[in-house]
Amino acid sequence: MRQFPLEELETSPGSVVQWRPRIRPDAVSGRSGERASFNQAKHYSSIRGSRLAGDPLASWLAVTFEVEGEPDLAALEAAVLLLVRRHEVLRCEFERLAGDLSCAVHGADDIELSRVERGFFASSTELLGFLGDEFRRGIDTLAWPLCMAGAVVRPGAPATVYLAFDHIVSDGMSMLYVIDEVQRAYRAYSRGEEPDLAEAGGYVDFARDQRDRYLEIGADDHRLAHWRRFAENNGGVFPRFSPDLGVEPGRTYPVLSEAGQLLDAEETAAFEAACRAEGGRLFMGLLATVGTTLREEGGREVYRGLMPVSERDRTGRQSAIGWFVNTLPIEFPVSAGLDFGGLVRGVRDAFEEMMRHAEVPFVRVWELLAPEHFDRHSWPYPVNFFSYIDTRKFPGAESHPGWKPALHVWASRSNGANSWFVRDAAGLHFNSLYASTPRARAVMAGIHETLRRTLREMAAAGLVSAR
Structure with missing residues (x-):
């Protein structure tokens, strides 16, 4: 797995299906009052401050990879939904309150995905230009949701999957776990089985522990x-x-x-x-x-x-x-x-x-x-x-030659x-x-x-x- 600009991805034309998390109409209120980590608070204030200063900063991290065989879009959608439900940081909505950054954590069962058919793209240049524009428009540090996913579908050929995130909810190492987790869940769902995934641990708890330890030091x-x-x-x-x-x-x-x-x-x-x-x-x-x-x-x-x-x-x-x-x-x-x-x-x-x-x-x-x-x-x-980073040491690395994963960072x-x-x-x-x-x-x-x-x-x- 390499890291390179999105526009250098070797891909083929195809039709794009896109998913974004949203709150179910019948959702109950999530857990509020959680505090962001120090990284998150500084990132949020920097983005907000840059916009107020007229020098707006923005960034995103994205992964692309292939799923083998004729794509099962229902299984892929279920795998993406499971990812958002399993990792509470992807369900965090941030708000600045009383000079600090607070987050409300939406309940896992309150999340669903919206699905949109984005059409056919006849060239790789057109396709990658569209994806770059989508990530720049759709990933906003100051607005939830903070991630999106999609697939480029081609008849009789593997689909290219993409997931994009704001840095406030992810890092480069997270992307390697995202690829493996989505692939494992996709394979299970496509066989009609439930994925067998270990407990992941939570970032919100990490942020809370971090603040308890270091907020008062001098x-x-x-x-x-x-x-x-x-x-x-x-x-x-x-x-x-x-x-x-x-x-x-x-x-x-x-x-x-x-x-x-x-x-x-x-x-x-x-x-x-x-x-x-x-x-x-x-x-x-x-x-x-x-x-x-x-x-x-x-x-x-x-x-x-x-x-x-x-x-x-x-x-x-x-x-x-x-x-x-x-x-x-x-x-x-x-x-x-x-x-x-x-x-x-x-x-x-x-x-x-x-x-x-x-x-x-x-x-x-x-x-x-x-x-x-x-x-x-x-x-x-x-x-x-x-x-x-040595990507050979991460789960799923033995399958990377077939998956063709790549990390893309934009600022x-x-x-x-x-x-x-x-x-x-x-x-x-x-x-x-x-x-x-x-x-x-x-x-x-x-x-x-x-x-x-x-x-x-x-x-x-x-x-x-x-x-």
């Missing part, structure tokens, strides 16, 4: 010691992306999304072996290479960046849908005198130190240690950000650059979203080329040593 709390040291070394909480992207302070820009393959499967395995030989893991060698690439392109001798980590394992909600991400600071040397082994070990030590201080939510850190920037609806300046505007790195059975891939300025386009092209070349050189060395 800037001098001992759990913020690692962040305070990082901020002192960095000159602030936010590590600046370097080299310069040519963005003006206080401005956001349209986003350019670029994706590609860095290594094939054999090269990725060789690079991983080289990392393990130095006592590290693949993502550590990758992050070390990113750090040296940035230095070569005009960056600094010490890499400082933000790194998202999943909170699912720590909270026992492994297969739940929600924004289970904390963002943590990492720093390590990337000076020219270090060899690959020294770089990897530096990342390993920095990562282990980072994970010892993974408790406090990033949004609370932002509010407590950088209050002067907290009311902003975007980063104060381009921020260094690195994300990695309307940005003042920086974010890069996601994804490993699958075919190798190692990247997707970068960044502010589309002339300088940024040139800088990112150089970074991608240097990174690809450096990784392939390391992989080639690993292949030679393995032989």
